[in-house]
Amino acid sequence: MLVSAPSAADEALLKGLTPMQRRAVSTLSPTVCVLAGAGSGKTRVLTRRIAYRALAGTAKPEHTLALTFTRKAAGELQERLAGLGLAGPVNAGTFHSLAFHQLRRWWADRRSPEPALLQSKVRLLGELTGGRSGLEGASTADLAAAIEWAKARLVPPDHFVTAAQKANRELPADPNAVASLYARYEDEKRRRRLVDFDDLLVRYAQALASDGRFAAGQRWRWAHVFVDELQDINPLQWQVLQGLLDGNDDLFVVGDPNQAIYGWNGADPEFLAGFPRRFPGAEVVRLDDNHRSSPQVLAAATAILGRQSAGETRSRRPDGPAPTLRCFRTNLSEASGIAAEICEAATSGLAWHDMAVLGRTNSQLVAVMEALVKAGVPYRAPGAALDAAREVVDGAVDGGADGGQEGVTVCSFHRAKGLQWQAVWVCGLEAGLVPIAYATSPESLAEERRLLYVALTRAERRLHCSWASERRAPSGSFLRRSPSPWLSALASHCSGTTAHEEVFETRAERGSGARVVALPVRREGVAPYSGFIAMARGQLAATTPRGGPSAGGPSAGGPSAGRPNAGGPNAGGPNAEATRAAADGLREWRRRIARASGVPPHVLLHDSTLLALARARPQSTQDLLAVPGLGPVKVARFGPAILGVISEATVVGPRTA
Numbered sequence: 001m002l003v004s005a006p007s008a009a010d011e012a013l014l015k016g017l018t019p020m021q022r023r024a025v026s027t028l029s030p031t032v033c034v035l036a037g038a039g040s041g042k043t044r045v046l047t048r049r050i051a052y053r054a055l056a057g058t059a060k061p062e063h064t065l066a067l068t069f070t071r072k073a074a075g076e077l078q079e080r081l082a083g084l085g086l087a088g089p090v091n092a093g094t095f096h097s098l099a100f101h102q103l104r105r106w107w108a109d110r111r112s113p114e115p116a117l118l119q120s121k122v123r124l125l126g127e128l129t130g131g132r133s134g135l136e137g138a139s140t141a142d143l144a145a146a147i148e149w150a151k152a153r154l155v156p157p158d159h160f161v162t163a164a165q166k167a168n169r170e171l172p173a174d175p176n177a178v179a180s181l182y183a184r185y186e187d188e189k190r191r192r193r194l195v196d197f198d199d200l201l202v203r204y205a206q207a208l209a210s211d212g213r214f215a216a217g218q219r220w221r222w223a224h225v226f227v228d229e230l231q232d233i234n235p236l237q238w239q240v241l242q243g244l245l246d247g248n249d250d251l252f253v254v255g256d257p258n259q260a261i262y263g264w265n266g267a268d269p270e271f272l273a274g275f276p277r278r279f280p281g282a283e284v285v286r287l288d289d290n291h292r293s294s295p296q297v298l299a300a301a302t303a304i305l306g307r308q309s310a311g312e313t314r315s316r317r318p319d320g321p322a323p324t325l326r327c328f329r330t331n332l333s334e335a336s337g338i339a340a341e342i343c344e345a346a347t348s349g350l351a352w353h354d355m356a357v358l359g360r361t362n363s364q365l366v367a368v369m370e371a372l373v374k375a376g377v378p379y380r381a382p383g384a385a386l387d388a389a390r391e392v393v394d395g396a397v398d399g400g401a402d403g404g405q406e407g408v409t410v411c412s413f414h415r416a417k418g419l420q421w422q423a424v425w426v427c428g429l430e431a432g433l434v435p436i437a438y439a440t441s442p443e444s445l446a447e448e449r450r451l452l453y454v455a456l457t458r459a460e461r462r463l464h465c466s467w468a469s470e471r472r473a474p475s476g477s478f479l480r481r482s483p484s485p486w487l488s489a490l491a492s493h494c495s496g497t498t499a500h501e502e503v504f505e506t507r508a509e510r511g512s513g514a515r516v517v518a519l520p521v522r523r524e525g526v527a528p529y530s531g532f533i534a535m536a537r538g539q540l541a542a543t544t545p546r547g548g549p550s551a552g553g554p555s556a557g558g559p560s561a562g563r564p565n566a567g568g569p570n571a572g573g574p575n576a577e578a579t580r581a582a583a584d585g586l587r588e589w590r591r592r593i594a595r596a597s598g599v600p601p602h603v604l605l606h607d608s609t610l611l612a613l614a615r616a617r618p619q620s621t622q623d624l625l626a627v628p629g630l631g632p633v634k635v636a637r638f639g640p641a642i643l644g645v646i647s648e649a650t651v652v653g654p655r656t657a
Contacts, residue, residue, distance in 0.1 A: 013052050018289050025049045029283035033275045034254045037313040038457040039292025042254045046228055047077060049252055051084035065222040066092040069232050095237045096197050099204035106207050106214055118196045128184050134177025137587045139601060142172035147182050151198040152234040152266025157183035168441045172602040201236050208243030219246060230255035234266040258305060261414065261451045288313050292420055294320030297463045300493035301456035304486055308446055323463035325494035330478060331468040335371035338425045342408060343375055345423055352378055354422040356409040358455045360436060364428045365410050380407035382415060413455040424459035429467040432637050434484040438603045465490060474593055475641040583614035585649040617646050
């Protein structure tokens with residue numbers, strides 16, 4: 001137990017804190033787990049706890065280590081700590097930066113040659129994949145992501161296939177081929193004396209386990225350990241943390257189970273959920289007061305979590321307007337409507353940098369950026385969304401993107417984590433996007449719920465949610481869409497939802513095609529997708545996308561309906577050539593769309609499904625639904641484009657180099 005009488009400096013650090021924040025900062029327990037809800041001031045509590053310990057004399061700054069997961073977060077910790085009156089600097093950084101700097105010291109002490117750091121896996125993997133059977137059509141970026149996931153989960157190459165199957169992880173290529181590539185990649189690094197960023201953690205953990213003198217020095221140097229965002233830790237990082245502690249109970253962690261959104265990247269929220277079990281003497285402090293969002297915004301966001309919500313949060317902000325929930329006729333009118341509303345908000349005094357537009361994927365935000373450019377609204381698109389804009393929107397980056405702080409932020413749900421704005425527009429709330437189509441397991445669907453919760457809780461006062469009943473496909477045609485199955489929970493906390501269709505004529509919406517429609521209410525005991533799937537199948541059987549037959553093919557119910565294998569490869573040589581041409585065309589289409597969407601190609605269309613399509617060469621949406629691996633969501637989203645590619649390949653024949 002830590003024993004120290006509070007001083008005047010200590011009391012100054014506690015000023016302005018809520019009772020639970022005060023408890024988290026000043027508790028005498030050495031092992032503390034803070035469960036901090038969205039907007040509850042977790043960074044404030046973490047930095048003040050470090051300063052409180054230092055000023056009370058129970059922790060020395062030079063022996064204090066604060067770990068987080070991004071350089072940006074580490075920089076924020078250092079900046080805040082610098083203003084709290086500590087006698088010396090605290091080491092705040094990422095797991096990878098810690099491992100790299102300490103390994104360099106270890107190598108130097110042992111007079112061991114320092115291996116070269118491989119900055120990116122992609123180039124080396126590109127050398128190893130050329131012409132390899134089973135890897136055709138897989139991008140090196142997707143293969144690198146699969147290997148990174150395995151290393152984060154402590155999965156060696158010989159256990160890769162089993163682990164991927166157990167985790168229901170979709171892979172960019174044949175699992176055995178990926179496992180073989182993983183093994184060759186590890187061998188080639190050893191041969192060239194290279195280490196990648198994952199290896200830094202592996203080797204640091206190994207050094208702590210095998211070199212007693214080095215481990216003792218590390219544990220003496222880092223006697224007081226603090227970890228931010230514990231819900232994002234993966235098994236490899238946890239192994240490093242365990243090696244650093246080795247029985248030391250001077251540990252303070254902060255995390256939010258409701259914001260665990262990186263399972264796809266190897267993170268395991270169970271380390272946070274099971275913390276009291278792993279550290280039986282730990283004190284658990286819950287921060288349930290939200291200081292960011294209005295009661296109305298918080299109620300809407302929490303409704304999305306449903307029964308999986310970890311604790312109840314309370315807003316400490318004044319009342320605000322009810323969030324809005326609207327349906328637009330198309331995603332283009334949705335983008336125009338959002339741009340108009342942003343302009344209206346700006347005329348009422350809201351600064352550009354106080355507003356943001358969030359979408360589940362980068363590709364769906366391109367239409368928003370185009371609309372902002374047309375409306376003369378400056379915007380900033382950090383990270384991958386900007387890359388998507390460069391690929392798809394001619395002139396949008398130069399004409400509208402603002403690299404400074406004065407633009408409206410346009411980014412994905414993931415990119416928005418840790419940020420906040422006074423007004424937020426969350427768009428594209430449609431089945432297939434929210435949740436994303438490839439999230440099928442209970443774990444991935446739960447993570448998708450948390451991801452939407454993260455997006456909604458970025459809003460301080462004004463929250464605007466929307467979806468489109470039709471969305472433009474890459475082929476140019478419009479596909480029917482349905483609302484996210486989770487909107488029924490959101491709708492009861494929003495304005496703008498009625499029991500009948502109603503057309504609005506406000507200044508922001510005039511000409512944008514906005515409308516409000518009734519949302520389906522999920523009955524207890526009914527699977528959330530069952531109603532949508534039945535509805536989608538009925539729509540696809542009865543109608544075609546707007547504009548008539550897709551890409552020159554016959555409409556549903558035409559001569560080929562119910563015959564997905566018509567013209568299959570068994571009919572002779574020309575059909576085999578057509579199959580190869582269709583497969584080549586589908587691979588190229590998949591690569592292009594995946595790149596613009598910011599997702600792995602296999603997520604859009606698995607290799608087995610791609611080959612089944614090439615063999616069957618369907619000619620209608622009804623045919624597509626008969627192909628294994630294609631459900632109504634993917635058919636509704638990509639059907640016309642797939643039919644167009646197959647039709648073109650069948651007419652033109654195989655592509656030549």
